[in-house]
Amino acid sequence: MADFKLSARQKSLSIWALYAIGLLPGLYAFYLGIFGGLGADPVREFEHRLGLWALRLLCLGLAVTPLRDLFKVxxxxxxxxxxxxxxYYVLAHFAVYLALDRGLIFSSILGDILKRPYIMLGMLGLVLLIPLALTSNRWSIRKLGSKWNTLHKASYIILAAELLHFVLSRKSFTLEPATYTAIVLVLLGYRLIRPKIMAAKRKNSARMRAT
Amino acid sequence: AAPLTGKPTAYKVPDKLTPKKDVTTYNNFYEFGTDKSDPANNSGKFKPTPWTVEIGGLVAKPQKISIEDIMSSFTMEDRIYRMRCVEAWSMVIPWIGFPLSALLDKVEPLGSAKYVAFETVVRPDEMPGQSGFFQSINWPYVDGLRLDEARNPLTILATGLYGETLPNQNGAPLRLVVPWKYGFKGIKSIVKITLTEKQPPCTWNILAPNEYGFYANVNPKVDHPRWSQATERRIGESAGLFGGARIDTLPFNGYGEQVAGLYKGMDLTKFY
Structure with a gap:
């Protein structure tokens, strides 16, 4: 991998650009939804698009470590x-579910959440994301030390829960859920073999230094 | 699709019709792909004519009948029915078709016949969902009814909708419509009808027997194992994000008066 470095200023600009670009699919779907561009069942389509982007972003977030370990990216x-x-996408997805899909009828919503495994799994992901979002700042990282790493391993549970939430909400196991399942299995499976890979790497580089 | 008119009948619900655009672009027809927009987008190559339906099994007069003969032998009728999908959305569709019982009369079922089995065409060259690496269904799509359900006056074979012959994505040239059952019972592009003594296999029942039963009667009290069937969203009520509230699902999709008797004494939570 070419070793190009961004200046600190460029780096922070690119991060802000990522936030802006990352919010675009949601804003675009909202725009389409307002003007009748989301097809025959706009609420469902909007809800699904938000949920799918949440899943994609979670996958990207959990791809950062393997990309660094294996491809030096x-x-x-x-x-x-x-x-x-x-x-943010999970929150928006949940808000659309409450307000537009279920029409804020809380008696039916509570029954829905308690009875439906796929909704419970979605809720589990949302609830677990809250402490991670709250501790996603430098102060928390310093304060929590190694506990921060342990806490943020909850992201594995979150990804697994949100994947199952997606798969179980579908009528059948078609190509799309199959693809996401494969991606998530690779991302989570990597965590199982990562200690071995890292140990082999350390051994290798120690040998390199010794010779 | 060519213009087609039906004889007016009393079989019409007072609900507002779902716009034709939605009826013809929001479909489940996995033969053309699993996305709702796939059937409309991928069915251009499909040829609904020439077409022959083979009717056999436990009948006195087995026969092969062309779609032209069907159109000329039976009186086409207007039927405005609610359509409730198992995925908890619904439509109101102006079908054109004729009672399945008229076709059954023509072939004269034997006394031993208890069920009617249906089969969809298999044409991987014209139906992209039937070829490729990832297949969710074993083709052909099959489904069936009990003979008394098949003979109920509400049960029709549809040849058109909205004043024209069926668009490919809606099951051209001939499909089943059973308005008190979930939409997946309405098997499309039928090539074979067989009278049987035993309950025939049904595609969704084979795929997930605990989720989709043989009967598949619309029932707000029997939830799908993974989601509620108590309410539904009426497609086309609102083009935008706001105003498309859920409505309550009715037992037998509102046709209980005409069909509840068919299931007298049956535990509908068991025979779902």
């Missing part, structure tokens, strides 16, 4: 933005 500076964007 270092996107760690963008991981917080990816995680927070995913959180």
């Amino acid at each position: 270092n996107l760690i500076a963008y991981r917080r933005a990816l995680g927070l964007l995913a959180f």
Whole structure:
């Protein structure tokens, strides 16, 4: 990988650009929804698009580590933005579910949440994302030290829960959920073999230094 | 699609019609792809004529009948029905078609016949969903009814909608419409009808027997294992994001008066 470096100013600009670009699909879907461009069932389409972008952003966030380990692509500076964007999409998805899909009829919403495994899984993801979003700042990282790393491993559970939420909400297991399942299995499976890969790498570089 | 008119009948619900644009662009017809817009986008190559339907099994007069013969032998009628999808959305569709019982009379079912089995055409060259790497269904799509359900006056074979012959994406040239059952029972592009003694296999029932039963009667009290069936969203009520509130789902999709008797004494939570 070419070793090009961004200045600190360029880096922070590119992070802000990522936030702006990341919010575009949601804003565009909202725009389409207002003007009748989301097809026959606009609420469902809007809800699904927001949820799907949340899932995509979670996948991207969890791809940062394997990309750095295996391909020396270092996107760690963008991981917080990816995680927070995913959180915003999950929040928007949930708000659309409450207000537009269920029409704020809380008696039926509560029953829905308690009875439906796929909604419980979606809620679990949302609830777990809250502490991660709250501690996604430098002060928390310093304050929590190694506990911060442990806490943010919850992202694995979040991704698994949101994937299942997506798969179970569908009538059948078609190509689209199959593709996301494969991607998530790779991302989470990598975490299982990562200690071995890192140990081998350390051994390798120690040997390089010794000779 | 060519112009087609039906004889006016009393079989019409007072609900507002779903716009034709939505009826013809928001479809489940996995033979053309699993996305709702796939059937309208991918069915251009499909040829609904010439077409022959083979009717056999436990009948006195098995026969092959062309779509032209069907159109000329039976009186086409206007039927405005609610259509409730198992995915909890619904439409109101002005069909043109004729009672399935008229076709059954023509082939004279034997006394031993208890069920009617249906089969959809298999044409991977014209139906892109039937070829490719990832197949969600074993083709052909099959479904069936009990003979008394098939003979109910509400049960029709549709040949058109909105004043014209069926568009490819809606199941051209001939499809089943059973308005008190979930939409997936309305098998499309039918090539084979067989009278049987045993309950015939049904595609969705084979795929997930705990989620989709043989009967698949619309029932707000029996939830799908993964989602509620108590309410539905009427397609086309609102083009934008606001104003498309949910409405309550009715038992037998509102046709209980005509069909509840078919299931007298049956536990509908068991025979879902």
